Amino acid sequence: MVSTLKLATWNVNSLSVRLPQVLDWLAAQSPDVLALQETKLTDDRFPFDALAEAGWQAQCFGQKTYNGVALLSREPARETQRNIPGFDDEQARVIAASVGDLRVIGAYFPNGQEPGSDKFAYKMRWQDALREWVRAELAVHPALVLLGDFNVAPEDRDVHDPVAWAGQIHCTPEERAQFQALLALGLHDAFRLFDQPPRSWSWWDYRNLAFRRNQGLRIDHILVSDALRARVRACTIDKAPRRNPRPSDHAPVIVEIEAG
DNA sequence: ATGGCCTTGGTACAAGGA
Numbered sequence: 001m002v003s004t005l006k007l008a009t010w011n012v013n014s015l016s017v018r019l020p021q022v023l024d025w026l027a028a029q030s031p032d033v034l035a036l037q038e039t040k041l042t043d044d045r046f047p048f049d050a051l052a053e054a055g056w057q058a059q060c061f062g063q064k065t066y067n068g069v070a071l072l073s074r075e076p077a078r079e080t081q082r083n084i085p086g087f088d089d090e091q092a093r094v095i096a097a098s099v100g101d102l103r104v105i106g107a108y109f110p111n112g113q114e115p116g117s118d119k120f121a122y123k124m125r126w127q128d129a130l131r132e133w134v135r136a137e138l139a140v141h142p143a144l145v146l147l148g149d150f151n152v153a154p155e156d157r158d159v160h161d162p163v164a165w166a167g168q169i170h171c172t173p174e175e176r177a178q179f180q181a182l183l184a185l186g187l188h189d190a191f192r193l194f195d196q197p198p199r200s201w202s203w204w205d206y207r208n209l210a211f212r213r214n215q216g217l218r219i220d221h222i223l224v225s226d227a228l229r230a231r232v233r234a235c236t237i238d239k240a241p242r243r244n245p246r247p248s249d250h251a252p253v254i255v256e257i258e259a260g
Numbered sequence: 261a262t263g264g265c266c267t268t269g270g271t272a273c274a275a276g277g278a
Contacts, residue, residue, distance in 0.1 A: 013266075013267070013277085014266090014267055014268080016267095017266090017267075038267095038277085040267075040268070064268085064269090065267085065268050065269070065275095065276090066268085066275095066276075066277090111276075111277060111278060112278090113276080113277085113278090119276095151277095151278075168278090169278065170278065203278070205264090205265075205278070206264090206265035206266055206277095206278095207263085207264045207265045207266090208264060208265085209264095210265095217278075219278080246266090248266095249265085249266075249277085249278080
């Protein structure tokens with residue numbers, strides 16, 4: 001029997017609010033690794049105990065009110081790295097660790113707010129730094145997964161209404177070029193390694209009945225390195241948690257990788 | 261319609277998200 005590793009990413013929009021849903025989802029899906037974004041918790045408030053009781057190890061890197069990332073895993077994580085080395089950042093957006101034979105980088109990319117804004121410039125600068133660090137990580141760890149909330153819809157087919165969104169945040173040429181520059185390091189969008197249903201999104205606005213109308217964006221991604229590409233068996237978006245009462249606005253994305 | 265929802269902080273509403 002060939003065993004597979006299951007990794008997932010989920011922007012939970014407050015781990016305090018979503019903890020019961022995260023525990024339910026972990027029990028149902030039993031992933032090997034779950035990368036969380038927007039935990040919105042300082043590390044002293046991280047729910048280690050509830051997760052440990054359910055059998056999950058946790059590495060966290062949080063801050064008050066905004067951002068915050070974590071890696072949950074069945075097996076202990078090694079060589080944990082918080083944020084991008086050499087890039088001075090007050091915002092908690094990256095947590096990386098080794099699990100099994102994989103290097104796993106969980107990331108919450110800046111939103112960017114509006115093209116031309118200071119926040120957009122930060123989004124670009126942050127991605128320049130991330131890319132150079134990932135390049136170095138790939139040289140040391142060829143079996144690498146970069147997953148998280150990338151805050152970019154890579155192509156028009158990742159947008160429910162490409163005309164309305166043209167040039168808007170998440171859809172600008174600059175953001176899409178950044179995504180392509182990541183792929184150019186030798187990474188692959190795991191979701192697009194497979195035939196997928198049309199109109200597949202990972203985020204739906206809370207407003208306008210957007211989920212019911214399936215009006216969303218695919219902005220949460222899992223990139224796998226060249227060395228892993230042939231081992232990827234599936235990549236899916238799990239819409240079920242978006243149907244929960246009080247859901248996150250994002251759905252989890254899951255990848256299955258043949259064990260090395 | 262520069263909207264509509266959700267979360268935090270904090271206790272009214274502003275900021276941020278996408």
